[in-house]
Amino acid sequence: MNLRQLLQVLAFPVIATLGAGRLVSIGVLGTAGLVGLGYRYLAWQRFSFSFDGEVLRVEEGVLSRSARSLDVARVQQVEIDRGPVQRLLGLAALRVETAGSSAEVEVDLRVIEDDEAVALRDAIREGKARVSGTTRGAGSDDVAGDEPAVPTQHEVLAVPLTHVALAAVTGGRLLFFPAVIAGALQFAGEVFSQFLDDVFERLVENGVGGRPGWADLTLQAGLLLAAAVLVLAVVAAVVVGVLQDANFRVTRVGDDLHISRGLLATRDSVVPLRRVQLIEIQRNWLRRLLGYATVRIHSAGGSGDADRRVTVPLLADAAVDAFVGAVLPGVPRVPDLVAHPSQARRRVVFRWLRPPLVLVALVWTWNEVPFVPFVAPGWARVGVVVLLPLAALLGIVEHRHLGHALTDRIVASRRGALSITTGIAPVVKVQAASRTANWFQRRLRLTTVHAHVAGPGGDLEVLDAGEEAGRNLHVALVAHAADPVPVGPTAERGSGGGEAEPA
Template sequence: MVIVAALSWSTLSRIGLGWFALLVAVLLLGAVVLSVVSWYYTGYHIVGRELRIHDGLLWRRTRAIPLERLQAVEVVRPLLAQLTGLAELRLEVVGGGKTEAPLAYVSLADAVALRGRLLGLAGHAPQPPVGVAPEAVATGTPPPARGRLLHAVVNRDLLISQLLTPQAFFLPFGVAFVLSQFLYEGSFSFIAVASTVTATAGVLLQPVRRVLDDWDFRLAREDNAVRAHNGLLETRAQTVPLDRVQAVTVTWPLLWRVKGWLRLRMDVAGYAAGPEQDGRNRADRLLPVGLQDTGRMIVWEVLPGVDFARLALTPPPRRARWLDPLVQPLLGAALSPEVFAVRSGLITRQLVLVPYARIQSVRVVQGPVQRRLGLATVHADTAGGSGAAAHNRDLTEAWAMAAELTARARAARITR
């Protein structure tokens, strides 16, 4: 907060351009020195099936991470890291509230080799040979994904999909509001112009950031894991073992349905993912935009045997319309041989698929109005994810569904 206040436009107006430039230079120099010191005193080594990371100058800290808890590994490369041939390795573990033990920065070759070694020791994939191709290091780009390429998103479709969102429709109104405020004030000073540009950039940031984050998205099947590579200014190579996927959500935004598009996301146990709108912290990408046949193919790869287009979902009883008169015809639930499937949404429709082996608990919940109508909601909870909820089911059906979910979850965990 102190740095933000120091670099504000009001500070510039008070101290003048010369002192402001000196302040910026001092802050940048301090940030560089702190980053270099932090990097110099950070190290790691692998002891058995445990990754140990030590850091700190005045207060030394050592963290020991059992590799059995490893959920996913990301190789992240911001723009400066791409220019210098470096990369950051981010680890996600069970129960982590945030990214555990980010290693920044190491050479690209070391990051790729360490990623493969950690996944191999964790039992998610065979260990690859140490090192990467010399041409990959020379060009400063990650090596091509091993295994089978499942899909590559066309960047044109990505751009169009972002134009077909509510944010894009309200974007001109937001920009017009900012400019009208500027013209209404009638001040054309440097501070006023700079403030207007900053406010306009804030309005444009979210849709632009989504495009930059999902640019050149590629999904590949790598042994018993899926690997996603995406990003323009900041590239990410995320590897998620399939046995860590807790649920898959299929989403059909309103305007996308005209073109037959959908979006896929996955819940990963322990992954410190923010809300879907937080483009810089999304760790759940499976398909940013694509046709239904592409989505069916990807879901079949992640959840073998599941074809979401052929699921026979049953709606809640007609009396549920008193609670959700518009949504009630669109609600549905099904217990297929492989997953618990729940459909919901009016403007934006979505289908949640939860494998039985990932269900941690089952709940039957009744509100006061539901009790009067003889209805209940069945919740299937997963580890660290939102799970799935079948809303407004008949009470007898809800208890039978909960019992069946419990039995199938127990049987699926035994046969794993």
């Protein structure tokens, strides 16, 4: 049982016994704890699983029994999680997921021996390769159904610890911790308000070290407090980032990617290359200055959005092409993108100007509205007007980054101003394509193309392309969806519209 489940179980007895006294609360909590431990023990005793090379069978339940059989051919992703306590006891949790397990994992073996979890994961992978007809190798006389060869293995990527720490202080996680620390300080101030008020009064009256005038140092104290909060936020972000992504490694084993990460709690994931739906290369303004990017891999299967994504914390710009080639075999690098026409600049700038224009109108008419709770100061009017040229500048910057590309294997799109995102999707994953143009776009001879990608990654959007270029892209995507080229080093164009397997 994880912490969230434990809190959910204890919430009701704690709230129900708040007014009944301490002994009653302890008795109820103790009884609930004993009942819960007994139930978990019975559930563990009556839990069993087996795997014969083709079917994984699981039986579980205390009062109500359930039996589940999972064909190895349906397996899309296998993960091994090891929490701190599990690692200390030599245990692990193995999760088997399929393309249809959108709400929860298909099979969740939470407490098994670590060696047994690794052996079962390898057996599932070998069984899946055997069922899919993997042979002993190119040029071999073996036929489908023979014992599969030992897959080749090589390391694709190892993220240094310094890059993990740098990713923590240059990403969105750093923005989260100042709010948490400020909230904690506010909570502490409310709890110890009387004590802090007494200390503050003594300092104001007597000064520090007998020197009066401490009240004049209020500004300096505020700056020191802000600096302390910033330092604590940086330290907290680095600690959390290191605990989560230390020892981050990506290894290719046959046609699968093995991703391992974590310090105290570790996670080992297996993502089949043919299940990769979308790759996103993200660079915020700070990482662009430093020459780094974050790469996110979306795959089919997984029990939730977090399980369907694998995020490389930080990757040097020079290594992005090689990593993309490893994840999408047959795609040597990120393709050169076609820039969007100059008339798209007006559209992008207008899109950036809409929010500040609404804010300017609201602030400038605020004082004219009757019964407003407060009066907007004069500096607020000047401040919101300054946002207009900044928004226009960001629109010009985003127009410079807009672009798209289409090859016989992938479709790519790029957008963004402060944070630039390049999306790459295998054309074999494009199920359909659509093209839209509103009134403003039609006047500027622009269009937006959506490549509808199978799986949870979402659509790949080509924003504000030229009318002719968008039409050609739409026609080409429809043709690719009908006759896809599989992503693989020796792939050839297939004759049907189904999903082709990688070579």
